[in-house]
Amino acid sequence: MTRMLISATINGDACDFLADPADTLLDALRDELGLTGSKEGCGSGDCGACTVMMDGDMVCSCLVLAAEAEGRVISTIEGVADGSQLHPIQRKFLELGALQCGFCTPGFIVATKALLDRNPDPSESEVRYWLAGNLCRCTGYDKIVHAVLDAAAEMRQDHQSRRMPA
C-alpha cells in the first residue's frame, strides 16, 4: 500500500498530505489535515455534510478521491470566515437560529456561499432546489432558508454600498 504525496491549496494555504489512492478528499481533510469541519453523514454523496469547494465547483468531498486534489484549490468551512470575522452567512445562521445540532451546518454554509456567489438574489424556490443536496433533520429547513435569504439581502446591500461613490 503505497501512499501518494498530494499538494493542494486548502483555504488559501499550500498543503501537503499523504493519501492512499482509495482515500477520499473527505478522509484526507479530516484524518490527515485535522480539518474536521466537513462531516461524513453518508459517504455516498446523498447528504451534503461533506460539501467543499474545489476549483470553484461545489462538490461532495466524499465523492472526490484525495489523489484528485493534486494541484487544486479547495475551500472548506474552515475557510469561510475571514480570520475571526464571520461571513454574513455564518452570522445570519446564528442570528436566525438556523442550526440546532449544527452537524449539517458546515455543508449548508459552504453550499449557501456557492449559491450567493453565483446568484446574489435567489428566490425561495431557487434556494430550496440549490440546497436539496444538503440534508437537515433538525430544522425542517425553514430557518435555514430564511437565513440564506437574509444573508443574500445583506450581501447585496453591502455590495451596493461598496459601489456607491464616497
Added chain:
Amino acid sequence: MPSPAFHSPTSVADAVALLAADPGARVLSGGTDLIVQMKSGRVAPTAIIDIKRIGGMIGVRQDSSGFMIGAATPCTALKDDKALAAAWPGVVEAANLIGSVQVRGRATMAGNLCNASPAADSVPALVAARATCRIVGPGGMRELAAEMTTSGPGQTRLAPGEFIAEICLPPRPSGGGDAYLRSIPRTEMDIAVVGVGAALVLDASGTCTAARIALGAVGPTVILAEAAGAALVGTRLDEAALDAMAQELRAVCQPIDDKRGTAAYRTAMAAVLARRVVKLAQARAGVAE
C-alpha cells in the same frame, strides 16, 4: 484487498496504454458512481485512471457537425454553454437532474451512460437527441449511437480497454425541440422511477416530421420507442396522436417491481410523462434558435 494504483494520464494514448496494461483498471471521470461502488465493495479496481487531465476531456466544442462534449465535462458545466443549452435544453436539463448540485459538479453524462443504470437520467434525452459516443481504445476510435452503448443493467458494449472520449450531439434541426421529464418520489435527489426523453421536429405548419421518444427505468436498458415516435409523425400532436403514442409506449415497457416503484406504476407514468414531455418539446420546437 490492496489499494489500487492511481494514474492521471495527460493524453488519450497514455490512458489507453494504462487501461490495456491492467484489466482490473477503471476509468475515473466524475467518480459519483465509481467511488460510491468502491466504498460499498461492489467494485474493486486494481488501478484508477483519472482522465480529467487529458486535454479536451472537459469542455464543449461546436462546429458544423454539431456539439462535442468532452467525456469528463461535469453536468453543471453543460448549463454554462449557452449554445448547447439553447440547442438541446432537454439533454442539459436531464443531465442537471442527476443527484444534487454537488453531484452535478462532478458527474458526467458519459459516466451516467457507462454506469448503465436503467434509470440513468441523461440517457433517454441523449438517445432522443441522437447522441453518439466517440469511443477510444486499443483498436483506435469508433462511434456508437447512445442507445447502442448499454446492453443491460451495469453493462456496456465497450470492449475491454475502451472508454468514451466525447459525446456528440448533432446540430439542432430547424423546427426541433427536446425535453426530458422523470418521475421521482420526492422533488430532488431520487433515482428516476421512470424517465422520458423526447425530441421532435415540426415543420412550419406545426406538423411533426420526426419524433424520437426514449424511456428510462422501464426496462433493462433505455428503450428507444420507435413505434411511439412514429405514431406522432405526420400529426399535429393532437390528443388522438398522443393516445396512439401512449398505447405504443405501454407496449414496449418492460419494467420491474423494485424498491423504487412498481411495474404497473412505471408503465402508467411512462405514458403520463410522455404526453407532458411531448408538449414541452413541441413548445420548444416553435422557438427559433
Added chain:
Amino acid sequence: MNAPESKRAFRLVGTRPVRPDGVDKVTGKALYGPDFVAAGMIHGAILRSPHPHARIKSIDTRKAEALAGVKAVVTGADFPSSTSHEILLGEGTGNVRYASQNCMAQGKALYEGHAVAAIAATSEAVARAALELIEVDYEVLPHVMDIASAMASDAPLLHDDIFTKGLDPKPERASNVPLRFTTARGDPAAAIASAHTVISGKFTLLPVHQGYIEPHACVASWNSDGQGQIWASSQGAFMIRELTAGILGISQANIRVTPLEIGGGFGGKTTIYLEPVAMLLSRKSGRPVRLAMRRDEVFRASGPAPGGEVEITMAADADGTITGVELEFKLMGGAFPGSDTHPAAFSALAHYNIANCRVTGWDVLCNMASTAAYRAPGAPQTVFAVESCIDELAIKLGIDPIDLRLKNAVRPGDIGLMRVPAGEVGYVECLEAAKAHPHWSAPLGPNQGRGVAGGVWGNYGGSSTVVVSVADDGSVLVTTGSPDIGGSRASMAIMAAETLEIAYEQVRVNIADTSSIGFSMLTGGSRTTFATGKAVVEACEAVIADLCGRAAAMWGVDASGAVWRDGAVHCLAGEQKDQVLTLRELAAKANFGKGPIAAEISLNATGILPGFGVHICDTEVDPETGHVAIVRYTAVQDVGTAIHPDYVEGQMQGGAAQGIGWALSEGYLFDKSGRMENPGFLDYRMPVCSDLPMIATVMIEKPNPAHPYGVKGVGEVPIVPPLGAVANAVSRTIGLRQRDLPMTPDRVWSQLQAAKA
C-alpha cells in the same frame, strides 16, 4: 387566539440571543462524535451478520489476528454474561442483558447487521480487511419480518425465554410476543354497540429511522487498572456510563464519559451500540480505540421506530361527542423486547376526554434491528389512527373537524386513562388558535385539500444536577450534565441570567463529563429545559441567597435587610441603607473571604405537564401521478413558556418535517431474505429542502405553574400530529381515506386508479 394568562414581563426569557456555542458550530470547530482524536488511537470495525436469523456455531478469528496491524479482536464470548435486569433510563427502562446482546451477538444473530465480531487495527482499512478474514460458521434459521408470521403459533422463535407478559393465564409456550398491555375505563363495548355513528379502520405503518445526520461514533480507552474513558456523542453521558458499566460488569466510577457535540439524536442516541465493544477492544489492545458506524450500519444496526398495525373503532353521538373507543395496536419491536407499548397506549387518547375506552398494545419481535426511541415513542403510530378516525367522523357527521375536536378535547381536571386529573393543559387553546389562524380559512386551489390533526405527549421530568459558580470577576458559569442537542445552552444561559438579573453574555454554560458533575438523566423526553432548567434556576437562587447573606454580614443587617435586584444586593435597613454591592464586587472578595461562590442543586423534577399540538396541512395531489406536495403547513403548540422562541419554533418545525417524511416517503424496505433494501439516504427518503414549504408556527404560552418560568416540554409533541394532518389532507384532497403509510406516489396513484374502475 387567546391571550396568555397573566404573562409576566421578562428581561431575557422570550428573547432570541445568539447561542453561546454558535461560533464553533458555524466555523467547523465544534467537535462531534466522529471528530474526536485520542493520542495513540487505533481504529475499530465491526463484522455484522449477513443473515437475519442464525445460530452462531463458531467464530474463527485466527487469520484475522495474524494480519499485520491488527491489535485486538472481540466476539460475544468476551462479554460477561449478565442476568436479565432492568435499569431505569428515564422514559423507559433498559435491559442490560438485551443491551449487551444487541451490542454483540452472543450465540445468535437476530437481524441482518447484528454485530458478531470486532477488530481494532492500526487503520480502518486494515481493520476492515481483517473482518473479511474472520470465519463465522452460521446455522441459518428461518426469519420472521411481519406481525402475522411473528405471532403464528409455529413461528421461529428469536428467544426461547419470552413468555408474553400481560396475558392471563401466563402462557406455557415461549413466543415472539414479550408483552400485551391493556388499559381501559368505562364500558367501550357498550358505548360502541349503542352509538349513533361508528367508524372503524385498520392503519399500517413501516419502521422509520430517526435519521440523524451524524452516525454513531466513539473513542474508548480502558486501562489495565480498570479505569476507562469514553468520548462519544450521545443524548446522555450518564446513560452511556451506566449501560457500559452494566454490560461490562464494572463500577460506574471507573468510567468517565465525556459528551462530545451531538449531530442529532431524536431518541436514537438514548442507548448504546459501540461503547462496550470499543472498551473491550481498548482493553485488549492497550490503546484507545475509535469505533464508528457507516451510514448503512446506522440503518441496519441502530434502532428505528417500530412499524405495525393499529385497529380502531370509534363511536359517537350525532352531536359529535365521542362516546367510546376501542384501539388495538401491534408494533414490531425488532430483535429485543421494548417497542414503546406503554407510551403508545397512553398517548393514543390523552388529548381527549372519552368516558369509555380501551387501548390494547402488543410488542412483537421480528428479525430486524431492535427498535429504539424516536421522538414521542409510540405516540405518532396510535395517534395517527385516532386523528384519522376523528377526521372520518367529522366528515360523516358534517361537523367541522376542529369543532369536533374541541367538543371532546381534554380540559384541566379531566381524568383519563392515566387516572390522574389533567393539569393546566392547553389543547383547547391550540385548537382555538388553529381555528382562528388565517391558514384555516385560506382558499384552496384545484387538486388541493386541507387536513388538521392534534396530538399529545406526556413529557418527562427526571433528575438533573447543576452547578452555578461565580468567578472573581463576576462572570457566571453554569455547569450541567445535559448534552445540548438543539440549543439548550442558550436556554440555560437565559434562565440563569434572568434569575440573576444580569446580562446574558455574563453567563457561560458548560456541559461536563460524568466524573465532573453529579448525575443527570439523559437529554430526551422533552425534559431538559424543564428539569435541568429548574435546577439552574434553583442553583442561581441559592447563589443569590449566599450573596445576600454575605452582603448582609458586611452591612451588619439581618437577612431581610439585603435583597437582590438587577444583579446586585441592595441594603434596605440600618446605617448602610441604599448601599449596593454588585455581583462583581462581591465576587472579587469571595475566594479569599468567605469562600468561593458556588451552588450545586440535584433534583428529581416533578410537576411536568404534557404538551399538545395541532397541525394544519394543505396538500396538492397530481391526479395523474399520485404525487403529494405539501403546499402549506402550520404547527400550533402549547409550549408553556418559550424560553428561547427560535429553538422552540425549531423543535416544532423539525418535528413537523420528520412527521411529513414519515407520512409521505420514509420507511424500511426488506427483501424476501430479510435484508434491508434501502440502508442509505438515497432510498431511505427523508424530506429535502425542496420538498417542504415554510412551516408556520404558533406558540401558545400557557405557563406550567410547577416551573419557575412556566416551561412545558416541547421537543417531542411536534412529531405526533403530522401523520394525521398529512393523511387527513390527502384523504380530503382525493376523497379516499388514507390508512397506510407512507403515502408514496404509486400507492396514491393505485388508489385513484382503483376508484376510477
